[in-house]
Amino acid sequence: MISKFTAIEGRSPGYFALLGLFGLLLALGAAAFLYVELQGHGVTNMTNQVIWGLPHIFAISLLVMASGALNLASMSTVFGAYHYKQFGRFSAFLAIALLSGGLAVLVLDLGRPDRMLLTMIHMNFSSMFTWNVFLYSGFLILCFLYLWSMFQHEKFTKIAGSAAFAWRLILTTGTGSIFGVIHAREVFHSAITAPTFIAVSLTSGTAVSVLLLLGVFRATGREFDQKLVQGLRNTLIFFTLLVLYLLIVEKFTKSYSPAFYEVESWILTGPYAWLYWGGVVGAGVLLPLAILFNRSLGNSPSGVVAASVVSIVGEFAFVSHVLLAGQSYPFNMFPGYRMSSPFLDGQTASYVPSFPEFFLGMGGVAIAALIFLVGIRFFRLLPEKAEAPESWHPWNP
């Protein structure tokens, strides 16, 4: 039984403050884009070694999170966890919002964003980018269809939800494969890169859903059943353990081969080791698990919120590590030789993001946030009361 869906009132000072904050960030993002577009990427701190910088980190983090944001809808439609059905509309709408923000940053960070239409005129189907153009736009369509079915034609919800679920797995495989298929880059070339992206999308998508659900329900004074908090905690635990498993399998497989000793020891002890251990492993896996398995914190909404925040930091760290460590590790053109050149061959690249890059990335976050804020104000996306069936007793670690 789902209580009535309603839009939020959206008249509180807090709501307008959030609109103002993200509106300002959007304006700063637009200014950063114009600055980079007019002056060239020379005003960023990207180089011919670190080619994709902070804007790509923001964009890919948002895209990965968008795919995972559909979790709650998929859990009810595809896997029969009907107590999450009440979050289906929210979930599909959030996926659209995050995807829009991520895509905006990705396009605006092109060297020639004015030529974006060329990707739709001249297509190269051996390129993962071309496939991703279809995957992202297809995901948008399916999310809209899914939403439409949930709003008006429930009989199509199962088929639309199942299609969106399958599509998002392919979508995140496509995003991970942008990196995984590149043989030249030893840090991220791996068959397991794409599955790890899927696992990270599941954690971060669930985490952002938890944050926004609990935040909106609290701010609007709506009830949120404690059992649902526990259920979401369990989902987060499961997905985080999946990330841990894939990280271990990857390290185990690569550490078994002498060909990877050098790059693996660089990842674990080199200049980006802090990001790997502190961000990917610490924030992405260990800290959330420590919070969620704690009897007191894991059962309190604020504890689950804290774990969700840390999970999102972990996702950002994971994407940052793939991109920055992946590009900074010198090309191994002559195995067994030490290289040097005026083009900085053989050296670990350095990169510190610039303000325009930061604001361009935050512009994407602002787009996602504004779409979400306007959406919950004008559409009936959330139930008046989040209830759990009495017969359901979530597992308690």
Next chain:
Amino acid sequence: MTVMDRRKVLGLGGALAAGVALAPGLHLIAAPQAPDGASAGRRWGMLIDVTKCSSGCTACIDACRKENNVPLFNNPQRDIHWIRKVELQDKAGRKPAVSLPVLCNHCENPPCVHVCPTEASFIRKDGVVLVDMHRCIGCRYCMIACPYKARSLVYHPTSLPKNGNPDVPIRGKGVVEKCTFCVHRLDAGRPPACVEACPGAMLFGDLNDPGSPIAKRLKEVPTQVIRADLGLKPQVHYQGL
């Protein structure tokens, strides 16, 4: 706003998304036809004799910069290199240090061409890998994929240098550029500028012509290519490495 209106908004959103998805299948603008000047029977390649390449010599680089108007921005991280000299030191210390030029390898299976979403990077019939500067969107995926670090993004606005070569147009900011094997010279029957500047160590020619000096030399002496394990079939060969 009524509930129906909101549904219409959602419907319009869906229609917009559908439009974006379907647009890739439409050809609104006819693609320009590439001039068919290259011969499929040829396969251009280069052989570099490392034993004749001295550490301090930059003749090939200087000739390339001049011929192709390759800019320097006085920033090692942003400078554009179509060809560069690399110093190699055996990690075990058993072999003497060597110096050799590295450039685009014009691979038979070029990863840059495979990943380019707009087919701006393409391979000519004669095996020369080129970038269509009018089609490059500056996504830089080719730079991620190239194992030879042979490509550079133009980070700053550029202009034709004072004594620049008017035969080679400068590339605008925001696109990716690389060695073209001096394709404008090849089409005029001349070797690349770097080869002309270094006739001792660099040999250039048609690999498909068994009578060409490069094809003969490749048969006679042991040579290597960089990262043969990747299966890219590079067309720049090294002797004495």
